[in-house]
Amino acid sequence: MSEERARERGEQPSGRVDEARMAAWQVFLGAHAAIIARIERDLAAAGVIPLTWYDVLIELYEAPDRRLRLHELADAVVLSRSGLTRLVDRLAAAGLLRREPDPADRRGAFAVLTAEGVRALGRAWPVYSRGIDRYFARDLNDEEARAITAALGRVRDAAREP
Amino acid sequence: MSEERARERGEQPSGRVDEARMAAWQVFLGAHAAIIARIERDLAAAGVIPLTWYDVLIELYEAPDRRLRLHELADAVVLSRSGLTRLVDRLAAAGLLRREPDPADRRGAFAVLTAEGVRALGRAWPVYSRGIDRYFARDLNDEEARAITAALGRVRDAAREP
DNA sequence: CCACAACAGTTGCTATTACAACTACATGCA
DNA sequence: TGCATGTAGTTGTAATAGCAACTGTTGTGG
Incomplete structure (x- = not known):
């Protein structure tokens, strides 16, 4: 893609970061830190599972048969392999999922969501969704919500390849 | 603020999170995780200071006299008090800042940036800014950058009060 | 002016995470 | 077939974060 064409579309010619985009970066970081801190506090105060547990469980919940291979899970939640191993240990110890060997590949195992x-997801969701609303969604107008989804979706997909 | 007025302005009537805003939330989380992981890897590969160190040092750099009280620093970087104490320990051990007692309040101390x-900031910045460009800024058009800054700035300020 | 609450920072402890090394299995290609 | 290379997951170790408890200091209402 040429720089002229990028400029025509209002994109940043690559190389340096202009002030407007730098400002966007700073509020992006600041907003993330502030919101996550608040939501985690609310979850802990309500005595439900923390965000990392929620992320893993919801990923399983949405997967076919409510099960995923561990490496798929690690990719989905952006966690190292070893980190995921131990997170799955804790979740299994808490009875929220179980490991199940993969008959088709004896190296690997599934994580399977339990009842x-x-x-646990059901108990956490009301608290979590209230947090998303209070600390994030409530302050966005429709156009901003659309712009964020489009822009950050593109950004995420581009940043996700390593 | 009444719900009707919120609706008129295209804001979300509070309570539940609609699908568009839920999508925005998900890409927001996903984009953050992916970008930060990439930038941290680049910083480590280049042998410069990590993002948390950068955050603290840049905060001092921009402060009057390049110094801040530790509690101001803790607020600025969204870190617990104990977390900051130890981060400052490490930064001081690396010679990047020093502690200095506050003559006006003997309970407290300043963190003061060193030469x-x-x-260290100067060495990290080229790597960091290239990351911001590559993994974030480059994919935003002007309108999106403006929308993100306005929206997330509001969100951050609202979430920041505890 | 003085007891008492609030604040600043540190420390002990625990939890969570990543990296690197390791085991076990799978797959490709010669 | 058989060995080399790659992949899946676990484990040892170390770094980083938070909470709760503690010390020392400030500030305030009676």
């Missing part, structure tokens, strides 16, 4: 895991 | 700290 208890579904219940 | 070595300024150099």
Whole structure:
């Protein structure tokens, strides 16, 4: 893609970061830190599972048969392999999922959501969704929500390849 | 603020999170995780200071006299008090800042940026800014950058009060 | 002016995470 | 077939973060 064409479309010619985009970066970081801190506090105060657990369980919940291979899970939640191993240990110890060997590949295992895991999701969701609303969604107008989804979706997909 | 007035302005009537805003939330989380992971990797590969160190040092760099009280620093970088104490320990051990007692309040101390700290910032910045460009700024058009700054700035300020 | 609450920072402890090394299995290509 | 290379997951170790408890200092209402 040429720089002229990028400029025509209002994109940043690559190389340096202009002030407007730098400002966007700073509020992006600041907003993330502030919102996550608040939501985590609310979850802990309500005695439900923390955000990292929620992320893993919801990923399983949405997967076919409510199960995923561990490496798929690691990719989905942006966690190292070893980090995921231990997170799965804790979740299994809490009874929210179980490991199940993959008959088709004896190296690997599935993480499978349990009924208890579904219940934990159900208890956390009201608190979590209230947090998303209070600390994030409530302050966006429709156009901003659309712009964020489009822009950050593109950004995420581009940043996600390594 | 009444819900009707919120609706008129295209804001979300509070309570539940609609699908468009839920999508925005998900890409927001995903983009953050992916970008930060990439930038941290680049910084480590280049042998410069990590993002948390950068955050602290840049905050001092921009402060009057390049110094801040530790609690101001803790607020600025969204870190617990104990977390900051130890981060400052490490930065001081690396010679990038020093502690200095506050003559006006003997409970507290300043963190003061050193010349070595300024150099560390200077070495990290090219790597960091290239990351911001590559993984974030480059994919935003002007309108999106404006929308993100306005929207997330509001969100951050609202989420920041505890 | 003085007891008492609030604040600044540190420390002990624990939890979570990543990196690197390791085991076990799978796959490709010669 | 058989060995080399790659992949899946676990484990040892170390770094970083938070909470709660503690010390020392400030400031305030009675």
